[in-house]
Ligand SMILES: Nc1nc2c(c(=O)[nH]1)N[C@H]1C(S)=C(S)[C@@H](COP(=O)(O)OP(=O)(O)OC[C@H]3O[C@@H](n4cnc5c(N)ncnc54)[C@H](O)[C@@H]3O)O[C@H]1N2
């Protein structure tokens with residue numbers, strides 16, 4: 001029987017890194033010679049000095065005439081200089097075999113080598129030819145329109161240094177100095193293993209309780225992005241012998257430079273990866289392989305870092321927590337710097353962006369906490385100087401507008417949160433709370449972080465998705481955050497979104513939305529949606545369709561389970577109004593976050609009924625009994641209404657084509 005244990009001790013993040021690096025001693029891997037065509041993306045291992053001057057000869061930058069500058073002095077439109085035109089023509093690629101005498105000019109093309117005796121070129125536009133003579137209407141100085149030999153690159157000049165990441169611009173320089181190949185650092189080969197009996201490779205069918213392995217893809221592509229060579233070794237089940245074999249294969253057969261596992265590192269039963277790593281020999285005789293297991297991070301606490309010896313080589317291993325978001329942070333903070341060191345890249349990461357927190361952010365004391373954030377264009381304002389909690393680089397001109405950094409925590413298990421985030425902030429171990437208005441460093445996640453054109457926060461609807469599709473088609477970057485009607489209202493009231501879609505019934509007036517619009521916001525009518533009771537088509541208990549505005553008696557049966565909606569959603573408020581006072585049905589505390597979440601719970605049998613809109617019920621093949629038509633409208637903060645993206649949103653909302661599409665999809669538009 002397997003036993004469950006707890007983490008009694010967690011290491012400081014800095015201590016964990018120091019121990020891992022001390023055991024792994026990462027240095028750039030050996031270099032290899034790679035042909036020019038394969039160099040893009042690689043890290044240079046040599047200093048590249050140019051074997052020649054570039055350009056290798058004085059050459060003309062324009063189509064025109066090579067002259068002696070002194071012969072053009074005093075020339076003007078009225079009194080052009082008259083030069084004897086030589087019969088030769090200088091073209092690129094053919095070295096001219098002539099000397100230009102005083103008072104002479106010779107035709108030369110762009111890229112042509114300058115002739116002896118000439119010291120400038122006159123553009124053809126400033127000349128006329130007249131019976132064997134060249135009339136120059138504008139004087140030139142010596143050196144005019146000439147690229148001098150070695151002017152771009154001097155012979156012997158070091159054009160690229162070791163550690164340079166070769167991109168298209170750098171490979172172009174290598175080509176220009178004539179290199180057909182270069183020595184680059186060998187790419188670290190990284191074995192990647194996902195662990196857990198519940199995992200299925202993407203594309204495979206899922207049985208109940210199973211999930212698709214997404215960490216493997218995330219880790220492989222993150223390695224690739226850093227210039228490493230991932231070796232995706234698939235999924236290993238919860239089986240110690242299988243794990244030992246997979247590790248042996250990665251280390252001895254594939255001779256990987258780094259091994260990454262995910263899952264099976266927490267202290268529960270069946271968490272076997274850390275144990276398998278602990279069975280490997282350490283970097284020195286008698287030393288344990290595991291450097292640290294348990295780090296004061298949130299998320300990421302169960303991280304396990306180890307080093308094993310394979311012959312003379314020291315091979316670092318990391319067991320990342322199975323939760324995708326935990327795997328992301330621990331990869332970013334621990335694995336990426338080590339891979340960079342092996343790949344010969346400097347430690348530098350992208351510089352942080354400075355932003356402002358819109359509300360307080362609580363953090364667990366004793367663990368460095370990472371919070372994913374999205375950026376939102378901020379209002380113009382003056383920053384009070386004392387609100388900084390600077391962690392470094394942030395020199396920001398007072399008074400300039402800072403973007404807002406909205407924390408979007410969805411928990412470690414979420415895969416969408418990190419995909420939708422622009423970056424993260426790291427709250428130091430001993431900080432319990434960052435205050436609203438504090439400036440924070442936002443560390444970009446692998447891409448250019450910038451505030452989107454339009455931020456929509458509120459209730460989600462498939463009809464709204466159609467509108468957003470059209471905004472995207474017009475080239476606007478739209479961010480859509482499904483946070484329920486109340487979440488949208490709160491964001492709109494504080495100016496944290498451009499548009500808040502809501503559908504809230506006011507029980508006092510029995511009218512939708514109007515009563516809830518915050519000060520300084522407008523309500524723009526949207527469209528109607530039919531809300532109804534959903535049940536499985538073959539469930540006889542719901543076969544008799546109730547009257548509108550009523551629920552069937554069977555919902556009071558304790559064996560009949562509801563799936564409710566999250567607090568703050570309009571659907572929840574509608575359902576509460578229908579239920580009235582009195583006992584709550586079974587399952588009342590079971591919350592889904594969306595209409596399709598309700599449909600999925602009912603379809604799978606986890607619950608028997610819920611309230612959702614007709615379009616979603618139809619897509620899920622559920623029985624639908626209409627309850628009432630609700631209004632899905634848009635709250636817009638007045639201060640944001642004139643923004644171009646908001647204007648485009650309103651235009652598209654009113655577009656007859658969109659309205660027809662909504663009607664065809666089952667909405668009341
Ligand atoms: N009693 C305690 N339970 C847990 C603790 C704790 O301290 N005490 N720590 C929690 C924390 S924090 C984390 S993080 C997780 C990490 O657990 P493991 O690293 O052992 O990971 P698993 O249990 O195998 O998986 C966690 C979760 O992630 C899913 N998963 C795993 N691999 C993948 C993959 N390749 N792709 C997608 N999703 C994956 C897995 O199915 C689980 O849902 O432990 C907490 N528990």
Ligand code: MOO
Pocket residue numbers: 297298299300301302321323326412
């Ligand atoms: O460390 Mo876990 O990674 O907090 O979710």
